[in-house]
Amino acid sequence: MSTNSSSTQSEHGWPSLDxxxxxxxxxTAGYGMQQSATYSRYKSAxxxxxxxxxxxxxxxxxxxxxxxxxxxxRFDAELGHKVATFAPVLLRSESASSSQIxxxxxxxxxxxxxxxxxxxxxxxxxxxxxxxxxxxxLKLAGSISSxxxxxxxxxxxxxQSIHQAGQWRDEPVWIGTRSDTRVGADFVAPxxxxxxxxxxxxxxxxxxxxxxxxxxVAVGHAQFETIHPFTxxxxxTGRALAQSILRFRGVTRNVAIPVSAGLLADIxxxxxxxxxxxxxxxxxxxxxFANAALRAVTNTRQLVQDIETIxxxxxxxxxxxxxxxxxRMLDVIxxxxxxxxxxxxxxxxxxxxxxxxxxxxLVEAGILQSKAEHRLGPxxxxxxxxxxxxxxxxxAGRRAKS
Numbered sequence: 001m002s003t004n005s006s007s008t009q010s011e012h013g014w015p016s017l018d019x020x021x022x023x024x025x026x027x028t029a030g031y032g033m034q035q036s037a038t039y040s041r042y043k044s045a046x047x048x049x050x051x052x053x054x055x056x057x058x059x060x061x062x063x064x065x066x067x068x069x070x071x072x073x074r075f076d077a078e079l080g081h082k083v084a085t086f087a088p089v090l091l092r093s094e095s096a097s098s099s100q101i102x103x104x105x106x107x108x109x110x111x112x113x114x115x116x117x118x119x120x121x122x123x124x125x126x127x128x129x130x131x132x133x134x135x136x137x138l139k140l141a142g143s144i145s146s147x148x149x150x151x152x153x154x155x156x157x158x159x160q161s162i163h164q165a166g167q168w169r170d171e172p173v174w175i176g177t178r179s180d181t182r183v184g185a186d187f188v189a190p191x192x193x194x195x196x197x198x199x200x201x202x203x204x205x206x207x208x209x210x211x212x213x214x215x216x217v218a219v220g221h222a223q224f225e226t227i228h229p230f231t232x233x234x235x236x237t238g239r240a241l242a243q244s245i246l247r248f249r250g251v252t253r254n255v256a257i258p259v260s261a262g263l264l265a266d267i268x269x270x271x272x273x274x275x276x277x278x279x280x281x282x283x284x285x286x287x288x289f290a291n292a293a294l295r296a297v298t299n300t301r302q303l304v305q306d307i308e309t310i311x312x313x314x315x316x317x318x319x320x321x322x323x324x325x326x327x328r329m330l331d332v333i334x335x336x337x338x339x340x341x342x343x344x345x346x347x348x349x350x351x352x353x354x355x356x357x358x359x360x361x362l363v364e365a366g367i368l369q370s371k372a373e374h375r376l377g378p379x380x381x382x383x384x385x386x387x388x389x390x391x392x393x394x395x396a397g398r399r400a401k402s
Contacts, residue, residue: 016280112338262292
């Protein structure tokens with residue numbers, strides 16, 4: 001089936017969304033129902049190809065986007081020499097923020113514990129899975145491809161059995177108040193047969209380097225959300241794709257700056273911007289991402305400062321000899337504030353029995369606390385780092401005064 005190739009240009013110069021009529025036949029059709037009642041009509045989205053389209057937001061939006069790219073690049077470069085400590089924390093913060101946009105929330109302690117196999121919080125497990133999707137996005141950022149998008153989704157959805165992981169959907173999806181019918185839905189995504197071609201078109205657009213970087217990120221993300229290529233996980237995969245494009249374009253090289261955390265400050269505005277995009281206006285979604293990036297940099301600077309302050313305090317608390325593995329563990333704790341003995345042994349490259357004496361030293365110094373988790377043995381945690389990450393999340397969800 002051919003994708004719509006005749007762009008319907010809006011007054012803003014970007015192809016607006018077209019629609020195609022569909023017939024919906026309910027599962028109960030034929031069981032004594034009148035023929036006229038056996039089907040209903042609705043319209044599904046019909047996006048235009050954008051591979052050869054060039055978005056041109058207004059000059060004020062372009063200036064804002066350029067400022068955001070400058071701040072992202074500058075902050076990424078500043079953290080370059082500290083990437084071993086901060087990259088994992090920021091990656092998890094981005095994953096948690098992206099999930100929170102879809103009302104998936106959990107404490108930092110629950111998320112880090114879920115990564116170690118603790119199954120007390122389903123939300124924490126889903127957010128931990130989103131970290132896998134973000135990790136895949138950055139590893140695959142050397143090129144943007146259909147396959148890389150499938151791998152991101154596969155990493156996100158691998159530990160559930162309801163939705164197909166890493167496969168394009170083969171059924172309709174819609175956004176609305178009823179799950180049993182797409183008639184009357186707020187938005188019905190394109191027919192599933194159109195998805196592969198639409199994604200290939202998006203990949204071509206996102207791989208172009210003649211479009212300003214943040215414009216490419218924002219438009220690529222909005223087009224992805226319009227295609228809605230999966231039965232679940234579209235929002236989180238789409239925001240992972242945004243991180244992949246940032247890395248592909250060289251805006252970030254060392255860390256995944258939590259841009260999704262910036263979007264949390266105005267989720268309604270983010271959703272309005274997606275709607276405006278479908279009506280042929282690209283400026284709102286570009287502004288949403290630019291403002292989100294600027295907020296994220298400010299918030300992340302605070303998180304980095306908080307963690308550095310905590311790390312400095314540890315040097316005064318720990319009295320172990322300087323060649324003790326306890327000192328080496330401090331770097332591990334800064335990036336993984338919930339640990340088990342197996343994780344520490346792997347991180348330090350030592351036999352597992354050898355980590356217990358330094359763990360004991362850290363507990364005695366007040367840097368770690370220990371709790372036995374059912375069937376998983378003891379976990380050790382640092383509440384200061386966990387509180388700093390939770391404070392970051394709280395700041396991210398606070399709407400800035402206009």
